[in-house]
Amino acid sequence: MAPKFKDGDAVATVNGKWVAWAHTAVAYTAFFSALVVGMSLHFNKIVQNEHYGYPDEWFPSVSATIGDRYPERSFFQVFIAITSGPRFALVFLWYLVTARPNSTLPKFVAGVGIFRTFTCGGWTYVTSTDDHDWHDIFMISYLVATLPWTIGCLALSPNNRRAVKYRKVLASLFFGTLVPLIYYFIQHKVHKIPGAYTKYAFFEWSLILFDVGFDAVTALDFEAFEIVVKDIKGVSRGKGKPVGNTFGQGFFWSEIFDAAADVYNGFVYWTSWTSLPVLVWYFPLWHMGISGYEVVILSYVAPVLLAIPVLKSLAVKNPRIFHFLSLSGFLAYKVQDPANRLFISTFAVSCSSITFAATLYGDRAQHTRLESRVFAWGLGLILSSIAKFAGKTNNPFWPIMHAENGGWNKLGLLLAILAGVRSFRAPASSGGDYFPSTGKKGSSLLAGLGAGSMIFLMHYLLSDSSTMIAWVWEGYPVRGPLAVPHGALTIFSMGAGLVFGLFYPKVAGSWTAFGVGSLGAAFLTCTSNWSGFYGALTIAFYLMAVSPVLISSAVRHSPAPTFGLAFFVYVFLLLFHVWVVAYAFVPGGPLVREHTDWLMTIAMLFIGAGVFSAAVSRSSGPRTNAISPNGRRARSYYVYVLVALQLLSVSIAYLRFPTNDYTPYHKEEKAVTAGIWTVHFGLDNDMWASERRMRDVIEELEIDVLGLLESDNQRIIMGNRDITQFIAEDLGMYADFGPGPNKHTWGSALLSKFPIVNSTHHLLPSPVGELAPAIHATLDMYGEMVDVVVFHSGQEEDPEDRRLQTEYLSNLMGSSPRPLILLSYLVTKPLEGNYNTYVSELSGMKDIDQTDWDRWCEYILYKKIKRTGYARVSRDSITDTEIQVGKFVIGEPEPENEMMIPEEMVPQGLRFPALFRGQGVRGHRYHVFNEPRYWQ
Structure with a gap:
């Protein structure tokens, strides 16, 4: 008989645990019933993927099982619909269990739970077959929402050790499974390893087990929670006592906002810091030598001004003044004149450097605040790298960006103001020295050397997640990491290193750690492919781990000499x-020509000096490792932010993952449009990033294969950018670049609508002048192997270099038995000098148009392939060099007697676009001949 209540008779009572068990049972039934039915009826079909089938692949993925075929799809959708009832009830009961006065976290977690339920329905009922984009949007939203749901449930867990233990285990398993899941997906998608998708499928099914299992743990909390159905309205009063210190001493929204604001301020610092060299680079680029504007990089050394007592007192006690002045850099995009934009950014960097030094110095007596500052600064670098990861290596808030080329400058400035107001609302510390007069502080000189070198390497290697990947890339077939998705691994390593350095500073500051970091730097510098990338991950981890140690050591000294020296070392x-x-x-350039190895050695030795100084300071410091409750709570919020950033980077990697299913523009005619363009490092004549303008004209010209020269931006002065990422992803093209930035060239790159079967990177003989890079690639063009060479010759001032390079490249082209197209920058006049070696029996190459006398640099040559068209297209203000394009047909013999024909005789699919006739479009038009030329 149902129990009696004074409010009325109970019609039924149900223990709360059955809601959790019902949810678990029906959810598992939905997935595994579909698996059993699918394996029974359509085994061979659901294990088949785009590369392999049975027996190479013998276990289906979740998506193949639940989304493609009847009746398994129906089994899944019916049971998942039934699951929605217990699911909403579970979220509701969890809210009742955890709700308490004056707390919004339970409401937030409940909202996230409802959102996850709806997005689950989204990817369930909109399959990848129905609408791939919306399926991915729902799936990514579900996975992103899993993070706050998991952390929120852990933070609000009632006082039940068993339940908390299971939640931690299942949450760790869930997020830990993402690593091998992504690994095997890459093995399948990129490397096309047989059987890799089956392994991926097992980890995908494991995610289902862990995700549903995590929510099943609520049964342990709901055991003492009874649902009573009465004949009148009643409200259950039973609530568990929350354990506030699961991750810290309670959860407060104000403090999470403080942490987020601090991290964004760190992002503002790194945005300003990384933007200035890009602006400086514009001027020597156009002057072809030192311009005089380079002197503004001394703005980094602005902390030396803190030697002035009045300025030091003002900066330490009122750092907000200099911080808000530094936001002028976010307004620089409003200035059209490049020089004035540079000067505004220079002022912003000066203020930012002063704020950085003064804030850390002012907080040095308060361990928790100092640790939070360093944590936020490091997370700011990670956020900056993620912003570039999302922006395809452009920071959308840089002064080279604006609304027309993808900039989000107004949003960046608004957030910077809000974050600055939030972070600097409290009074600053006095900055009093908390060390006894007899205590050792280490050496100010050594501390400055270490901090400056560390900041340089962080900027040089870590400010973009693809930089070190470019160092180790050696071409196709893929034998190492890719910018997407492996850039997320660089970001993960950075975050792990930062946390390690804050939690284990003695280990991070040890000589053992220094040795491991140095070994990582050596592997990165001296090896390639995966071994080089493992070195990259090691140095990324070490630099972030040692940063709290070196900065904590540097702030023990007066800021003017220590940070002034540190930033002077950075400039050096x-x-x-x-x-x-x-x-x-x-x-003096020849003295250090091609010595990146010297640079890395000196930088690591300077860091070693900083480690030595920090060790002296630590030996005389307090002997306790105790962290205050406030310190633990502050750490937890920054860890929350870090986890969110890591999940964001993984989501970006997923969304940007290449499809590798690209289609040429005129495949019916088996036509190939090949082009060569010297792009001046992706900065246009007015100092704006030019990738979008480049993309538009490349697409409108319908270029299938494009050589880009002067394209290596993976250095500090070029912004650690990669223009091929945006163009290739937007236009659906394969990309190769090389030799890498550690090979000391100005860069060459190849974009192709056709699969790149193999590619080799060459450094041509250059005993005197600049190095000449070349890419020799074999492309699969409509089933026929065709070679493409992208080449940039040396300077006019070094004729012997150019002669040696001509012989090398001509022999290389002559040795190829396949059809070949050369897309090049030759620095020679037609029919004169080295031209007659490039176009000769030695190379076997022909000029695409021998009558074109008005050339000096760019040339398209070919052999064993049918040429049908050639055109020259003006550049407008994108760069200083035109675009040259040629049309070829695959599968037809090269005619012995070619003749020029009018466009009316050319099939439509082999014509150049009419868009560029006459005045053209946006400043691009056919010029020199004022029209394309065609041959039959």
Whole structure:
């Protein structure tokens, strides 16, 4: 008989645990009934993927099982619909269990739970077959919402140790499974390894087990929670006592907002810091040598001004003044004149450097605040790298960006103001020295050397997740990491290193850790492919881990000499890294020509000096490792932010993952449009990032294969950018770039609508002048193997270099038995000098148009392939060099006697676009001949 209540008779009572068990049972039934039915009826079909089938693949993925075929799809959708009832009830009961006065976290978690339920329905009922984009949107939203749901449930867990233990285990398993899941997906999608998709499928099914199992744990909390159905309205009063210190001493929205604001301020610092060299680079780029504007990089050394007592007192006690002045850099995009934009950004960097030094110095007596500052600064670098990961290597808030080329400058400025107001609302610390007069502080000189070198390497290697990947890339077939998705691994390593350095500073600051970091730097510098990338991950981890140690050591000294020296060291190493590649254009350049190994060695030795100084300081410091409750709570909020950032980077990697199913523009005619363009490092004549303008004209010209020269931006002065990422992803093209930035060239790149079967990177003989890069690639064009060579010759001032390079490349082309197209920058006049070696029996190459006398640099040559058209297209203000394009037909013999024909005789699919006739479009038009030329 049902129990009696004073409010009325109970019609039925149900223990709360059955809601959780019902949810678990029906959810598992939905998935595994579909699996059993699918394996029974359509085994061979659901294990088949785009590369392999049975027996190479013998277990289906979740999506193949639940989304493609009847009746398994129906089984899944019916049971998942039934699951929605217990699911909403579970979220509701969890809210009742955890709700308490004056707390919004339970409401937030409940909202997330409802959102996850709806997005689950989205990817369930909109399958990838129905609408791939919306299926992915719902799936990504579900996975992103899993993070706050998991953390929120852990933070609000009632006082039940068994339940908390299971939640931690299942949450760890869920997020840990993402790593092998992504690994095997890449093995399948990129490397096309047989059987990899089956392994991926097992980890995908494991995610289902862990995700549903995590919510099944609520049964342990609901056991003492009874649902009573009465004949009148009643409200259950039973609530569990929350355990506030699961991750810290309670959860407060104000503090999570404080942490987020601090991290964004760190992002503002790194945005300003990384933008200035890009602006400086514009001027020597157009002057072809030192312009005089380079002197503004001394703005980094602005902390030396803190030697002035009045300025030091103002900056330490009122850092908000300099912080808000530094936001002028976010307004620089409003200025059209490049020089004035540079000067505004220079002022912003000066203020930012002063804020950085003064804030850390002012907080040095308060361990928790200092740790939070360093944590936020490190997370700011990670956020900056993620912003570039999402922006395809452009920071959308840089002064080279604006609304027309993808900039989000107004949003960045608004968030910067809000974050600054939030972070600097509290009074600053006095900055009093908390060390006893007899205590050892280490050496100010060594501390400055270490901090400056560390900041340089963080900027040089970590400010973009693809930079070190470019160092180790050696071409096709893929034998190492890719910018997407492996850039997320670089970001993960950075975050792990930062947390390790804050939680285990003694280990991070040890000589053992320094040795491991140095080994990682050596592997990155001296090896390639995966071994080089493992070195990259190691140095990324170490630099982030040692940063709290070196900064904590540096703030023990007066800020003017320590940070002034640190930033002077940064500037010295910045110039060093320019000199090693720009040796032909700078005084004393040949002394350090091609010595990135020297640069890395000196930088690591400087860090070693900083480690030595930190060890002296630590030896005389407090002997306790105790962290206050406030410190633990502050740490937890930054960890929350870090986890969110890591999940964001994984989501970006997923969304940007290449499809590798690209289609040429005129496949019916088996036509190939090939082009060559010297793009001046992706900065246009007015100092704006030019990727979008480049993309538009490339698409409108219908270019299938494109050689890009002067394209290596993976250095500090170029912004650690990669223009091929945006163009290739937007236009659906394969990309190859090389030799890498550690090979000291100005860069060559290849974009192709056709699969790149193999590619080799060459450094041509250059005993005196700048290095000449080349890519020799074999493309699968409509089933026929065709070679494409992208090449940039040396300078006019070095004729012997150019002669040696001509012989090398001509022999290379002559040795190829396949049809070949050369897309090049030759620095020679038609029919004169080295031209007659490039176009000769030695190379076997022909000029696409021998009558075109008005050339000096760009040339398209070919052999064993039918040429049908050639055109020259003006550049407008994108760069200083035109686009040259040629049309070829695959599968037809090269005619012995070609003749020029009018366009009316050319099939439509082999014509160049009419869009560029006459005045053209946006400043691009056919010029020199004022129209394309065609041959039969």
